[in-house]
Amino acid sequence: MEALRDTFGKTLEKIGKKNQKIIAISPDLKQATKLSYFFKSFPERSLETGIAEANAVGIASGLGMSGFRPVLASFGSFLTGKNIEIRTSIAFNKSPVILIGTHGGLIGYDGPTQAGLQDISVMRSIPNIKVLQPSTPIETKKMLEHYSENKDLVYIRISREKCREYFDKNFKYKEGQIKMILSNYKDGVVFASGALLQRCYDAIKLIKNSKLGLANLSSIKPIDLKKLKNISKKTKNIITIEDHNINGGIGSALNEALAKINSKAKIFNFGLGDVFTQSGSVDDLYKNYKLDVKSLKKTFQKIQS
Helix, strand or coil: CEEHHHHHHHHHHHHHHHCCCEEEEECCCHHHHCCHHHHHHCHHHEEECCCCHHHHHHHHHHHHCCCCEEEEEEEHHHHHHHHHHHHHHHHCCCCCCEEEEECECCCCCCCCCCCECCHHHHHHCCCCCEEECCCCHHHHHHHHHHHHCCCCCEEEEECCCEECCCCCCCCCCCCCCCEEEECCCCCEEEEECCCHHHHHHHHHHCCCCCCEEEEECCEEECCCHHHHHHHHCCCCEEEEEEEEECCCCHHHHHHHHHHHCCCCCEEEEEEECCCCCCCCCHHHHHHHCCCCHHHHHHHHHHHHC
């Protein structure tokens, strides 16, 4: 297991050795976001803006339109708080910037101002931006490699937690894909990504004779509608679990997709309500919002019964 922010940092450093167009930009958080790996190896292609996220966005946009592939990383809550600058400077101009938002979800003692709990909804609402959340180290690596080779504008939400691996080295990232982790889903399918995927997996495995499937929804925008339609035809319930405000997050994204395909499955959305998080240990926070393994097991059993 490895923290996905470490995977991000190490992978970007490796990509930087081959791709001279990669430029790293940090608003005073290179250690926390793990851009520090790239900064150490390529100081001439690393820019520190200080605590000036709006300036960082403007610089990234200009570099993107000048033929470079900028990677701007900050806490998701801070970065997406500059949605006006992202919307106008990057998205409107289709500048090929990779935006990395770390510390999404329930991050622990850093508290409510640091935790990205509205970042998915903010970024989903901006045209031209794809929204992604990898769930494992290998998926994080493959996703970064994929987007470093094209000019797509993406927002990638990276967990600070250590995450279990569910894929092997032959895994191929495909945009929009829905990867089934547990495929026996007559009674329902749980959709999750990021650090919650492993919690959902453990909760389902604790249920005897479970007929609940688990889907990794790492591509939040876009979503493979053909695959989703095939899944929804074969199950009774669709359940979304997220460490994000349920207004505009993963649940909302899947609900919109299910409406497009006229799904007949019953839908359940679980996450944080219209609240700011508390400050405390990661485990205590997951328990408080009923997103820990024990609470998820109870939730799944009620739906399945």
